[in-house]
Amino acid sequence: MKKIVTLFVAIAAFCGFASKAEEATTFEVNRIKYTVTGENSVGVSGLNENYEPGEVKLTEVIIPSTVENAGKNYTVTSVEEYAFRWTSGILKIELPNTVTELKNNAIYYNDDLEEIVLSENITKLGEYSLASNRKLKSLAIPAGVTEIPQSCFASDEGLTSITFASDFTSIGNGAFYKAGMAEITIPGSCKTIGNNAFQLCPNLSKVTLGEGVETLNEGAFRECAKLTEINLPASLKTIGQYAFLNDVMLSSVRIPVGVTEIGNAAFSNVGVTAFEVETGNT
Numbered sequence: 001m002k003k004i005v006t007l008f009v010a011i012a013a014f015c016g017f018a019s020k021a022e023e024a025t026t027f028e029v030n031r032i033k034y035t036v037t038g039e040n041s042v043g044v045s046g047l048n049e050n051y052e053p054g055e056v057k058l059t060e061v062i063i064p065s066t067v068e069n070a071g072k073n074y075t076v077t078s079v080e081e082y083a084f085r086w087t088s089g090i091l092k093i094e095l096p097n098t099v100t101e102l103k104n105n106a107i108y109y110n111d112d113l114e115e116i117v118l119s120e121n122i123t124k125l126g127e128y129s130l131a132s133n134r135k136l137k138s139l140a141i142p143a144g145v146t147e148i149p150q151s152c153f154a155s156d157e158g159l160t161s162i163t164f165a166s167d168f169t170s171i172g173n174g175a176f177y178k179a180g181m182a183e184i185t186i187p188g189s190c191k192t193i194g195n196n197a198f199q200l201c202p203n204l205s206k207v208t209l210g211e212g213v214e215t216l217n218e219g220a221f222r223e224c225a226k227l228t229e230i231n232l233p234a235s236l237k238t239i240g241q242y243a244f245l246n247d248v249m250l251s252s253v254r255i256p257v258g259v260t261e262i263g264n265a266a267f268s269n270v271g272v273t274a275f276e277v278e279t280g281n282t
Helices: 004-023
Strands: 026-029 033-038 039-049 061-062 065-068 073-077 092-094 115-116 137-141 162-163 181-187 206-209 253-255 274-278
Touching: 026 065, 033 073, 061 274
Parallel strands: 039 073, 061 092, 092 115, 137 162, 181 206, 253 274
Antiparallel strands: 026 033, 033 039, 065 073
């Protein structure tokens, strides 16, 4: 009996300690929620939108570079998963330059959001990290970002302007699915464009591929109804199936000498009347 009581006390003490530890990992300051991610660092993990009658609702969220809790200062270094999701009435989110990472779905599916000011020191974007913000108009991607992950900007239908401060090396599957820009330049440092990366982009009319791009994966530019101009660089080797399916306004295509594979229905239902194939392509 004594052993059982002792064990019960030990378990109770452990649970109490775990509860306190859990309590200490999350806190809120000025309606912004934070989660402790390191000895001196926190990530933004949410927004308190529970307002009392008569309270003025936030329309802009300005994240500070440092925040204090229980007498200790923390540096804000990340935006955690689903930190800003389905917010109401938030028009602008501004991140401090201490933030280096947006995790998966970090700023996701906000119907009113029009502007995001990213940290100049971000090096990593997560999957869907800036997706489904339909009123978002423009984005400036900092130089430290070298990989565009899966569905990163998917369904950003109002995104008419996106700029990259430096070259990137990859575009993930569905990265720009249904995004709203009319033109984009893809540097030669990006060897592969992922599956359905630009599928159903409603305004995309011009694509410039840099020398160095080697592979257009399945459905890369599928169903881009306004696409009229794309250059295929000499470095290109593979055009995946359905790559330009239903691009009805695409009227001219020049197949480079290095292309060795064109997938099933790659140019099905396009406006092309004749293909130019470079001399030497066997």
